[in-house]
Structures are given as structure tokens and as C-alpha cells.
Amino acid sequence: MQIAIIGAGPGGLSAGMILAYHGFNVTIYEKKNDVGGRNSYLTDNNAKYRFDIGPTFLVMPFILEDIFYQCNKSLYDYLELKLLDPYYKIDFGDGTELHLGHNLKRVIENIKEYNLNDVEGFKKYLYDNEQKFNKVFPFLRKDYQNSIINWDSLKLFFIGKTYMSLKKDLIRYFQDDRLITGFSLIHKYLGISSEKCPALYSILPYMEFSSGIYHVIGGLNQISKAMATVFKQLGGNLKLNSEVSNINIQNGKATGLTLKDGSIVDYDEIIMNADFTNGLSNLVSNSKRSKYTDNKLEKMDHSYSNFTLYLGLNKLYYNLSHHNFFNIDNYPNLKKTSVDSFIYVQNPSINDSTLAPCDHSTMYITLTVPNTKSDYDWKELSINIRNEIVKLLQKEAKLDNIEEHIEFERIITPDEWEKCYDVGYGACFNLSHSRNQIMSKRPLNNFEEFLNMWLVGGGTNPGSSLPFVFESGRVTAHSILKKYNIKVPELFIPPVSHGYFNL
CATH class of the missing domain: 1.10.405 (Guanine Nucleotide Dissociation Inhibitor; domain 1)
Known part of the structure; x- marks a missing residue:
């Protein structure tokens, strides 16, 4: 059986690994020159600094472990994971901090500083x-x-x-x-x-x-690289710089792909790993769609976006945790554009020396903002937001003179998420997880519009966040195995009973 996967993101790669292991002839088409999508990386021109483009947290690693195990591989032969403790620091802007981590007794001592009743x-x-x-x-x-x-x-x-x-x-x-x-x-x-x-x-x-929060040495982008390596080892065909221009539909059935060079390739099953809104509107003619028309896609509830600032610094800052959240209520240029009261700052170089030269560091800063359905002029706003972020880092994070230590910086606005990273409406977390857009009300893995067409990624079940995206690939792959009467591997059930009530 011939299976095509559009997009070499983590959802497409997890599905591709499982299907290739079970003997399907699987081809992944990726329009860019590397795998990962938003789980990829960016660097400065000299490759001195390396940043994850998107996800920076790895939780529930047992999902990824099991996907590798189902392919007779060990995750730890390909990746080095580091358990973080604390997981992250939350600075409330009133002189108090909350440190959440693996040491629960330490967390409880921290909670006591707020309210003794809240310990119970x-x-x-x-x-x-x-x-x-x-x-x-x-x-x-x-x-x-x-x-x-x-x-x-x-x-x-x-x-x-x-x-x-x-x-x-x-x-x-x-x-x-x-x-x-x-x-x-x-x-x-x-x-x-x-x-x-x-x-x-x-x-x-x-x-x-x-289960802990982990950092992957080299960045979370290494996950997609490892999955691509396994996919190819299992006989999968990975085509980089290969853009798909159309999913061919005949009589309500997906029959193949038209590539950007005009060639047509027939397939038995097609898996779309593109952003749901952007992928469907660009790859399937509106006239072919009845449920998810362009008008319907526009009216759906899309997630927030991100204003993301990447900094390469000629200094290491040890007074920050790996993951940090800072209150922004006292910063008007941030507050008026953000949809919540906290900004996220990642400081991974304190745990990973591969991301920057010795005594240098990378920082990844994200402000949660409206998607491009809003009328914000991000080109006009960017400089003020950037300067206010640097001001916050100096004052709240106590990163003295950080401006003079910046050697590289890059900003990605909602407009760029949409135009450069193919994210519908710049909605970085795909469709929103409101009550009417989860589980059976979310676009289905076995896509309901067309026979032989499947979805993986944050726009289908179980939803966005990296472990759910991995799981979406497995759900789809297992459903295809069932369709062809192939025995589905047993699912690993994570051990979660830790007797917390005895603390």
C-alpha cells in the first residue's frame, strides 16, 4: 500500500514511523529543506546560536518512548533527555515567586508561603x-x-x-x-x-x-531529527524541498497528490500534517469541500498567536531558571497587546552547552497575543514590544545591561507565523480548545470530508501541545493498520499512581 504524508512535522513523522515499520510504502513530502515544521530550529547566519522555533517543553515523554518502542527502537539511542528541577519559576511581580518542580516537598514548602490551607x-x-x-x-x-x-x-x-x-x-x-x-x-x-x-x-x-518536564540536549528540534532518522532506517522515503500543491479528490475520495512541479502521484491513503486551516484551504479546492469550506474555516475559533523574540547573548545568566514566567502588568506596551498577564522566558543554556559558544547563551521569549484576525499592525508595534521586553528582562529578571550583550536577535510576529510558517491566521496552537472544538467536535483523524484522507497534528485529536501531536500520529497510524486488518500494537499505559495523598 502506498501512503503519502504531507509535512515532516512531529505528527507526520510519528505516523510515518509506525506505518513504515508495519511494511507500508510511506513517502513524506516536506516543502522546506529540513524536518520538524515548528518543531525545527533557527540559527544566526554563522550558526553560532541555535534556537527551537516552537515547542520548548517536553512533558509525558512516555508517549514518545512508546512510539519508538513500537518501531523496535529505543528513544534513548537517539536523544539525551534532561529532567528539569525546578520545572519553571513564576514571578508574580509583587515580590513573590512560585517554583514548581519534581521535588513535591519543596513545592509544598513554597505553597505554604502563600496560604497554609492551600497545601491540603x-x-x-x-x-x-x-x-x-x-x-x-x-x-x-x-x-x-x-x-x-x-x-x-x-x-x-x-x-x-x-x-x-x-x-x-x-x-x-x-x-x-x-x-x-x-x-x-x-x-x-x-x-x-x-x-x-x-x-x-x-x-x-x-x-x-x-512524569516531569524535560529538556532535550540540542533543543526539542532534535526530536523531529531523530524521528526522521528512524523513519528512513525503517525504509521510509523522505522528500525534502518537495512542495505539494494539491490533494487530488475524485468522487469524494482522496486519490493522490499534485506536486508543485506539476507531477501527479497516486496514493492509497493520504495523511495531511499541515496546519489544518492553512493546509485545507491551500491543498483542497473549496468547491470540493462541503463541511470545512473557506467560510467555515474563517468562522472557526482559532487559538492565540505568539510574539516571539530570540536572543543570542555573549553572557550566561544563572539567576534565571530554565523556564520562567514574568508578570507584565507594569509594562503597558506588553499589557495592551498581550491576551494574558505573563510573558515566558526560556534560558536553556544553563542546562545545555550545545546551543551557544562557551560563556554565551540563547534566550527565547514569548508574549501571547491575538492572531491575525485582529487588526494589529505588528510591523509598527514590534520595536516597542521588543524594547519593553528588554526593559522587563533588565528590571524583573535582573539581567543587568542585557542590551549590550545581545549579539543576535530575531522576531517572529503573528503575521510571520502565518506567511513564513504556513500557520492559519498565525494561530500558533492551531484550532482553539474550546468546548465545541475538542474530541468528536474537532476535525477527525479519519477525516470526515473525504475517504482515504487522514489528519495528524494540532488541528485534530487529541489536540495541540507536543505530546498530543505525537499521539495524533499514532492514533491515525493505528486506524490505518485496523483498516487493513493489521494487528495494532498494545498501548503503553503510563504508571501514574504515586500516592500523592500521603505527602
Whole structure:
């Protein structure tokens, strides 16, 4: 069987690995000259500094471990993972900080500084979400079907408390507003506010405590490189600099691809790993689509975007953690453009010497902002935002004279995410994770518009965030195996019972 995958991002690579291992003839088409998509990297002209373009957190590594294991490979033969502790520091701008990490007793001592009653709330949060994860996680690995009533989604609505917001759920455990904020920052990586994010996703900060947050030496971009290596070792065909211009549809069935050079290649199954909105609108004629027309795509709820600043510095700053969040309420140029009250700063060189020369460092700074459906002029705003970020780094992060240590800088605005990285509306986290766009209400892995067409990536199930994107590739690959009556490998069930309630 001939299978084509459009895009060598982590979702396409995970599907490609599994399908190639099971003997399918799989070709991945990637328009750029390297793999990864937003899980790739950028450098300065002299390759002195290296940055992850997109994801910087690795959580739930057991998903990635199992994908490699299913292909008779060990993840650790290809990648070096470093467990971080603390995971990240949150500076609330009022003189207080919250350090969340693997050492739970240290976390509890930190929580005591805010509210003694919240210690018991934290223990209950861990216990409840352990139970919740055990019930919810199997639903995140399903290939949802197109039906009027989806019983799995209905069960998940109650089990995962999807009817409740993440913020309201956390209020049940914590009294101090700062702790509620600290435990809800995961909403930034789902592209939705904590007031709108379903409480289902409270399992994600819980999983940070359960499975850890890791850094990959060389950057998270090394994950896609490792997956591409395995894919080729398994006989997969990876075509870089190969742009697809059209998915060919005949009588409601995907039959093949038209490449940019005009050549037509027939395939039995086609997997789209492009951004859902951008990919569908550019690769399938609007006249062929009935459910997801251009008009429908425009009306869908898209996630927030990012204003991202990459800095190459001729100095190492050890007074910052690897991951940091800073309150921006006192910085008007940031506050008026951001959709929340925190800016994210990654300082990976304190744990990874491969990203910059000796005694130098890289920094990755992200402000969560509206996508390009807004009327912001990012070209006009960029300089003021950039200068305000540097001011914040000097004052709040205490990075004295940082301006004079900057050797390289690069900014990516929402406009550039859309135009240069093929992200629909610059929505970095794809479709929003609002209640009406998750599980059976999200575009399905077995794409409902056309036979023989499949989706992977953040626009389908289980959603955005890197581990979910890996999982989307596995869900799709396993569904294709079932279609051809090939035995599906057993899924690894993560050990999550740690007896937190005994703390």
C-alpha cells in the first residue's frame, strides 16, 4: 500500500514511523529543506546560536518512548533527555515567586508561603487529577467517529469536567489567586484563556508533576531529527524541498497528490500534517469541500498567536531558571497587546552547552497575543514590544545591561507565523480548545470530508501541545493498520499512581 504524508512535522513523522515499520510504502513530502515544521530550529547566519522555533517543553515523554518502542527502537539511542528541577519559576511581580518542580516537598514548602490551607488543596488536586487522568487518558487516544451522538465524547464531558472551565476547577483547590494563576498557565499552550479552557486539561499540569518536564540536549528540534532518522532506517522515503500543491479528490475520495512541479502521484491513503486551516484551504479546492469550506474555516475559533523574540547573548545568566514566567502588568506596551498577564522566558543554556559558544547563551521569549484576525499592525508595534521586553528582562529578571550583550536577535510576529510558517491566521496552537472544538467536535483523524484522507497534528485529536501531536500520529497510524486488518500494537499505559495523598 502506498501512503503519502504531507509535512515532516512531529505528527507526520510519528505516523510515518509506525506505518513504515508495519511494511507500508510511506513517502513524506516536506516543502522546506529540513524536518520538524515548528518543531525545527533557527540559527544566526554563522550558526553560532541555535534556537527551537516552537515547542520548548517536553512533558509525558512516555508517549514518545512508546512510539519508538513500537518501531523496535529505543528513544534513548537517539536523544539525551534532561529532567528539569525546578520545572519553571513564576514571578508574580509583587515580590513573590512560585517554583514548581519534581521535588513535591519543596513545592509544598513554597505553597505554604502563600496560604497554609492551600497545601491540603494541592494534595487534593494531585490525588483528584491522578484519578481523573486514569479515566480521561484513554479517551485522548481514540479515533473519534463522525456521528450525531458520540458516546465517548459524552462520557468525557462528565468524567473530564469539560462543562467547567480550568480556572473554576482550580478555585475548588486553591484560595490564593496567585496559585490559581500558577497552576493554570498551561492554557497558554492550548491557545485559550483559563476562563474558557475546559477543566479537562487540568490533567496537563498534573502530568508535569507525575512524569516531569524535560529538556532535550540540542533543543526539542532534535526530536523531529531523530524521528526522521528512524523513519528512513525503517525504509521510509523522505522528500525534502518537495512542495505539494494539491490533494487530488475524485468522487469524494482522496486519490493522490499534485506536486508543485506539476507531477501527479497516486496514493492509497493520504495523511495531511499541515496546519489544518492553512493546509485545507491551500491543498483542497473549496468547491470540493462541503463541511470545512473557506467560510467555515474563517468562522472557526482559532487559538492565540505568539510574539516571539530570540536572543543570542555573549553572557550566561544563572539567576534565571530554565523556564520562567514574568508578570507584565507594569509594562503597558506588553499589557495592551498581550491576551494574558505573563510573558515566558526560556534560558536553556544553563542546562545545555550545545546551543551557544562557551560563556554565551540563547534566550527565547514569548508574549501571547491575538492572531491575525485582529487588526494589529505588528510591523509598527514590534520595536516597542521588543524594547519593553528588554526593559522587563533588565528590571524583573535582573539581567543587568542585557542590551549590550545581545549579539543576535530575531522576531517572529503573528503575521510571520502565518506567511513564513504556513500557520492559519498565525494561530500558533492551531484550532482553539474550546468546548465545541475538542474530541468528536474537532476535525477527525479519519477525516470526515473525504475517504482515504487522514489528519495528524494540532488541528485534530487529541489536540495541540507536543505530546498530543505525537499521539495524533499514532492514533491515525493505528486506524490505518485496523483498516487493513493489521494487528495494532498494545498501548503503553503510563504508571501514574504515586500516592500523592500521603505527602
